[in-house]
Amino acid sequence: TKPEPYSATGEEVDTDANVRAQTGPYLTTAQGLRLPDTDHSLKAGDRGPVLLQDHHLREKIMHFDHERIPERVVHARGAAAHGVFRGYGSATSVSKAAFLGKDVETPVFVRFSTVLGSRGSADTVRDTRGFATKFYTTEGVFDLVGNNIPVFFIQDAIKFPDIIHAGKPHPDREIPQAQSAHDTFWDFVSLHTEAAHHTLWNMSDRGIPRSFRMMEGFGVHTFRLVNEQGGTTLVKFHWKPKLGVHSLTWEEAQIINGVDPDFHRRDLADAIEAGAHPEWELGIQTFPDTPEQTFEGIDLLDPTKIVPEEWAPVQPIGLLTLNANPSNFFAETEQVAFHPGHLVPGIDITDDALLAGRLFSYLDTQLTRLGGPNFAQIPVNRTHAPVNDMLRDGLHQTGVHQGVAPYHPNSLDGGCPFQAAAAQGGYVEVPVETPKAAKVREVPASFADHTSQPRRFWLSLTPVEREHVVAAYTFELSKCYENTVKERVLRTLADIDPVLCSQVADGLGLPAPDPSGRLAEVDPSPALSQVGNSWPTQ
Ligand code: HEM
Numbered sequence: 001t002k003p004e005p006y007s008a009t010g011e012e013v014d015t016d017a018n019v020r021a022q023t024g025p026y027l028t029t030a031q032g033l034r035l036p037d038t039d040h041s042l043k044a045g046d047r048g049p050v051l052l053q054d055h056h057l058r059e060k061i062m063h064f065d066h067e068r069i070p071e072r073v074v075h076a077r078g079a080a081a082h083g084v085f086r087g088y089g090s091a092t093s094v095s096k097a098a099f100l101g102k103d104v105e106t107p108v109f110v111r112f113s114t115v116l117g118s119r120g121s122a123d124t125v126r127d128t129r130g131f132a133t134k135f136y137t138t139e140g141v142f143d144l145v146g147n148n149i150p151v152f153f154i155q156d157a158i159k160f161p162d163i164i165h166a167g168k169p170h171p172d173r174e175i176p177q178a179q180s181a182h183d184t185f186w187d188f189v190s191l192h193t194e195a196a197h198h199t200l201w202n203m204s205d206r207g208i209p210r211s212f213r214m215m216e217g218f219g220v221h222t223f224r225l226v227n228e229q230g231g232t233t234l235v236k237f238h239w240k241p242k243l244g245v246h247s248l249t250w251e252e253a254q255i256i257n258g259v260d261p262d263f264h265r266r267d268l269a270d271a272i273e274a275g276a277h278p279e280w281e282l283g284i285q286t287f288p289d290t291p292e293q294t295f296e297g298i299d300l301l302d303p304t305k306i307v308p309e310e311w312a313p314v315q316p317i318g319l320l321t322l323n324a325n326p327s328n329f330f331a332e333t334e335q336v337a338f339h340p341g342h343l344v345p346g347i348d349i350t351d352d353a354l355l356a357g358r359l360f361s362y363l364d365t366q367l368t369r370l371g372g373p374n375f376a377q378i379p380v381n382r383t384h385a386p387v388n389d390m391l392r393d394g395l396h397q398t399g400v401h402q403g404v405a406p407y408h409p410n411s412l413d414g415g416c417p418f419q420a421a422a423a424q425g426g427y428v429e430v431p432v433e434t435p436k437a438a439k440v441r442e443v444p445a446s447f448a449d450h451t452s453q454p455r456r457f458w459l460s461l462t463p464v465e466r467e468h469v470v471a472a473y474t475f476e477l478s479k480c481y482e483n484t485v486k487e488r489v490l491r492t493l494a495d496i497d498p499v500l501c502s503q504v505a506d507g508l509g510l511p512a513p514d515p516s517g518r519l520a521e522v523d524p525s526p527a528l529s530q531v532g533n534s535w536p537t538q
Contacts, residue, residue: 029056070369071119071333074164078113079212079265080082080333081272081520083134083322085282091317094233094286095225097346099137101315109134109380110322111336112212112268116167122261123179123321125209126251126472128198131217131239132338133320136384138427143342144237146363149206150218152303153195155447157357161186163188163195171178176479183480190488194304196496198453203472205247210211211267213278214246221340222300222357223291226430234300234350236286238314242279249473269325277323283314293350293434299446303354305453339365345422348430372396437518454496470500474507486510 027035035056042054050057072078089102099106108434111131114121129148134141153163166188169175171323176182189195201207217239225233248256256263273277285307287295295312298305306393328331339362340355350357353458366375372395390406404413420426477486484510494499494515505512 029059034373044075054316067260069371072113072369073365074115075113075123075132076119077117077123077128078111079268080111080326080336081268081322082324082326083108083110083277083320085133085318085320085335088316089255089317090315091225091284092233093097094227094228094284095346096234097137097142097225097344098139099135099142099344100346106138107136107384108320109136109336110320111333111338112264113263116164116484118178122257124208124248124256124261125204126250126253126476128202128207129209129215131215132336132337133217133239134336134342134381135344138385139344139345140385141342141381141383142341142344142347142426144217144219145338145358146217146219146237147241148202148215148217149198149217150220150236150238150306150353151197151201152220153189153198154192155194155302155304155443156353157355158363159192160354160357160361161269163192183371183482183485186480186485186489187482188476190485190492193492193495194447196450196492197304197401197454197457198497200518201467203469203476204457205249205459205468206245206251207472208248208250209247209264210248211243211271212264213268213271214243216240216245220303222287222293222350222434223350224350224430225284226346226348232289232348232430233285234289234293236296236312238283238285239280239320240283240314240316242281250468250475268322271497272322272325277321279322280320281316282318283316285309285312285314287312294446299444301352301444302447303352304450305446308456318320331378335370335375335378336380337362337370337375337378339363339366343425343427345425345431351432374398438475450493451492458497459501466500466510470503470507473500473504477504477508483510487513491516 025040029035030153033056038060040051041057043050052058085099085106085108087100087102087104089100091097091100092102098104110133111130113132114125115122115128115130116127117125131146131148132148133144135144154160159283166184169177170182170184189199201339217237219237222234222236224236227233252422261268265470268278287300287307293300297306298307300307336520341349341362343349343360344492349359367373370378373391374396376383377396377398392401392406392410408419422428456467477489480486487510490501490505490508490510491513494513497514498515500513501515
């Protein structure tokens with residue numbers, strides 16, 4: 001039983017709310033001791049030494065000393081907002097997830113971010129943007145942890161530390177802070193040609209969005225949806241902004257970075273405050289769940305590939321509206337912990353090797369970043385569904401758990417906690433057959449084509465968009481010191497498109513290499529270059 005709340009003056013105080021909101025009637029220490037003064041240390045005489053016995057001084061400074069937590073190892077710079085997701089009901093034939101039901105409204109928290117810059121870096125840099133959404137559904141939290149670019153640099157998570165080491169600032173001088181313009185980044189992407197597709201998107205106008213409100217979002221990986229009957233469908237998730245997709249020009253981005261490094265977070269917060277609530281439609285591309293997990297020859301487990309929207313149209317399944325700014329940046333934007341493994345019944349993962357590594361990585365990094373295993377109790381991370389998790393103790397435990405011991409089954413302490421069967425909403429993984437195969441460290445042959453999709457992307461661009469791409473490669477590569485790195489990038493570009501390659505080579509004053517013979521044969525017919533909204537528009 002809780003002791004009655006009381007205050008020194010006898011009035012009733014809701015202590016929990018009071019501590020959280022810091023709205024007590026007078027200034028106190030963290031222990032509730034009323035303070036007459038917080039501006040002067042206790043001293044032996046007004047010009048004498050400060051006394052160690054001043055608990056208020058020590059508590060105030062000790063707490064301040066520990067205000068900062070580690071920034072995210074990637075995606076450190078971000079801005080977020082609260083909102084609501086309303087299901088259209090159009091996905092119920094493929095997924096039993098309750099939040100996708102018709103007119104079901106689910107609270108959400110969305111964090112946008114850059115990837116490489118530190119927490120204090122500028123907003124309008126050339127980079128991929130994170131687009132992470134936490135759905136507080138009635139069946140538990142579902143996180144869609146996506147980006148504004150539909151493909152990723154690598155096909156296997158084991159390379160993630162390498163690409164990030166190559167892209168983050170140099171360890172000696174810690175420059176450049178937020179751009180890809182340096183040798184190690186280009187060295188990595190030229191040595192791993194699977195990165196060519198994502199890099200080309202970064203060099204396009206998609207790398208410098210006009211606003212978070214005008215970005216698409218992509219789940220990137222293929223996920224598996226399950227309906228009430230147990231039928232499965234492979235899908236890719238897309239967010240389509242109601243305001244359309246818009247980018248800055250490089251010159252605009254450069255000026256804004258200097259004049260207003262908070263441009264994107266200011267834009268988001270101001271729009272919401274002014275009542276111009278940004279909206280996105282959630283959509284899915286659906287593919288039959290065949291044993292091959294391919295679609296039109298595209299390996300759906302390869303995160304460096306898209307499926308063109310002409311071949312699999314994006315079908316709208318719900319509407320996201322952001323309608324409230326966080327009231328405390330640290331408590332919400334900084335402490336939110338997304339995880340691609342936070343799933344709900346009706347949504348499951350696939351064997352994408354990049355996704356598998358992510359399932360480990362986020363929980364692991366949050367253990368350090370948020371100081372122990374209890375970060376699910378932080379208000380912004382709390383599920384809105386009832387919790388009975390048998391997890392106990394640990395750093396920063398705020399629960400006062402009851403009962404003798406959390407184990408299951410338990411015949412002594414109140415009987416067995418209820419376990420939900422699948423039919424009652426319990427989460428059951430799709431019983432996908434795992435192929436019997438030897439252990440290998442190999443890349444599948446179906447992941448080998450690194451150039452035909454970048455080529456399609458390049459061919460889909462308008463002349464002015466192509467000019468921007470050429471200018472971006474030329475500018476970024478001109479910052480490299482090593483000619484060998486530039487030459488290797490040019491060789492990759494030669495395999496994507498000889499015009500792109502020769503124009504960048506001209507800009508750099510280097511000879512354009514011949515294609516290696518791997519120049520991708522793609523059909524540049526108008527039908528394919530008129531690909532839908534997932535391709536750049538100004
Ligand atoms: C953070 C997306 C690949 C590790 C993030 C965030 C996003 C994101 C949006 C920011 C979350 C936030 O706002 O708090 C993606 C996408 C990927 C990808 C779309 C590929 C499709 C990976 C991989 C790894 C990884 C392969 C590691 C193996 C991390 C880590 C964080 C992070 C450690 C920081 C999380 C935190 O501190 O809370 N990612 N990521 N990501 N990502 Fe990824």
